[in-house]
Amino acid sequence: MVMIGKLLRVTRRQLHTIISRDIIKPANPTPSHLQTYNLSEIDLLAEKAYMPLILFYPKNASCSLTAQDKASVLKKSLSQSLTKYHHFAGRLPTRTTPYVDCNDEGIVFLEARNDSRLDAFQLTSAEDGNLDYLFADDMVCYNSPHNRNLVGVQLNHFACGGVGLAISVSHLVGDGCTLGSFMLHWASVARYGSPHHKEVLPLNPHFIHVPRTNSPLSEAPVMNQHLASSTTRVMKKFVFPNSKLSDLKKVVADETNNPTRVEVLTSLLYRTAVAAATTKSGCFKPSYLFMMADVRKHFVDKLPQTTVGNFVSMMMVPTRHESQTSISMLVAEIKKQKLQLKGVQSVEQAAKSMKLVHSKFRNDDLEHLSNGSYASSSLCGMAFGKVDFGWGKPMAKAFAFRSAGRNAFLLMDSTDGDGIEAHVILEKEDMEIFQNDKELLSFCQVNM
Structure with a gap:
């Protein structure tokens, strides 16, 4: 040492x-x-x-x-x-x-x-x-x-x-x-x-051995190339109790069948962020929600949660008109995208789906992507709050992802298990508007 x-x-x-x-x-x-x-x-x-x-x-x-x-x-x-x-x-x-x-x-x-x-x-x-x-x-x-x-x-x-x-x-x-x-x-x-x-x-970890690919690692990832920006961004944490998330689910229950906490919260965050950007600029601009989804459970032969590697796919939800930003419409589109993930036969098939989204990403209104796209990931259901080395469970947890250079939402179970913590990264001016949104505040507690 x-x-x-x-x-x-x-x-x-x-x-x-x-x-x-x-x-x-x-x-x-x-x-x-x-x-x-x-x-x-x-x-x-x-x-x-x-x-x-x-x-x-x-x-x-x-x-x-x-x-x-x-x-x-x-x-x-x-x-x-x-x-x-x-x-x-x-x-x-x-x-x-x-x-x-x-x-x-x-x-x-x-x-x-x-x-x-x-x-x-x-x-x-x-x-x-x-x-x-x-x-x-x-x-x-x-x-x-x-x-x-x-x-x-x-x-x-x-x-x-x-x-x-x-x-x-x-x-x-x-x-x-x-x-x-x-x-x-x-x-x-x-x-x-x-x-x-x-x-x-x-x-114990579960490994799936894959053949050596002829494709080299890229020097810079596609997402990073287009989304990274020198614009000043800030991160703030918002806590949404389960009782409030239940109220939010009721808002869309009549139009959407059995919405999940993550679906409704992601839709609320995206809707509010787009509204903040619209207020700042004075007009609505086409925007995109990119969601990462764990596909282990979507394989025909389901993979254990202990399977090691990247077993994710990306969903892209475009909103080209302001009328498409209602929470119910966003939840419905997320569910539609999720259905397309089911029945994965192999790692190669899952990778093909990812490449397809990357291809759309390259070709679809690139001039709007730097500030008009929002990346969302959910770690809900992952037991970070239960990690006990022999001196008890953690009192708090955090991801230091502030420098990702993009608009982003990261969702995690709250430490007490009664809700979801949303770590939100936005441009500084957008955040000033976002954190004062009355609809958002009606469903959450905010840590400034």
Whole structure:
């Protein structure tokens, strides 16, 4: 382990010090027959970006572990977990190579000390960059050409004894479901002390081996090329209690059969964002909602949720006229798009559907796409709030995705389980209008 003395002055009152750096390797060498992990056709379409998740744990009075003990438990269990998720500890041979060399080089594990108390830490200030420094080696958004790590971890110790565990996983080797499965597996190994414990075995990763593709990784993803913008964007979190979501579902129930929480909330967020942009510009402009959907359950032979990789498809909902932005019409279009995802026969078929959307994306009114498109992802149903390493469940969680350079909505189950947290990224002027929308505020609580 390398001891570090890097000191960051985050604000006048908050000091953040990197105190150690380590490389965690699999507890056992990866067998020769598993030393190459081929990326699938869907993986190749994924952005070269990290998924940066942080879980905040308060000091647990019933847990006698010291800060050093917690770090030791995390490192040991991570090493054990990497024997199952062996490709996480590997490297891409080059920036365009379509496979991972599972060479056991390991993943970076940093420890840091923050002089503030966790209960005083502003969890909603990601728009000011107050989460970025909690992650290892700037692994917050788009992959740096100088950083070859697929996964990075940073354990942040707060003055009160609480911790913030930050993990970044490259989108090339998995989606949000993969990240959730890995966190549950790692935490269970930590709690039970072995990856072979009977409680851990059902959480083992499921791999689908795909043939080596001849297609190289692109230097820059299509979505990033068109959507990234230098426009100033901010992120704010809005909380929608289940009782309010039930009221929202009733609004469209007469016109739409059995709408889900995610469908109605995504429609409300998109409708409100488009209305804010219209108010700012003075006229309606054609807009697009891009939604990512987990297709594991849509395969003819359903895939386990522990299936590793990117098993997603993209739905595109265009609104070319203002009359198409009613919540009921948007929900109906989302449901129509979802029906087209069913009956997936193979990874190749799912990738073909993704490529079709990309093709439409390239050819359909590109001049409007930079500011007139909204990307939406839902992590609802993924048990990030249940990740227990032995000192209790997290008090809060967050994704540091502020620098994605686009309009975006990210939905997660609220920490108390009674609703959905919506992390919204919009242009600064649009956000000023969005956060004061009376219809939106009637269904939510807002964290400014």
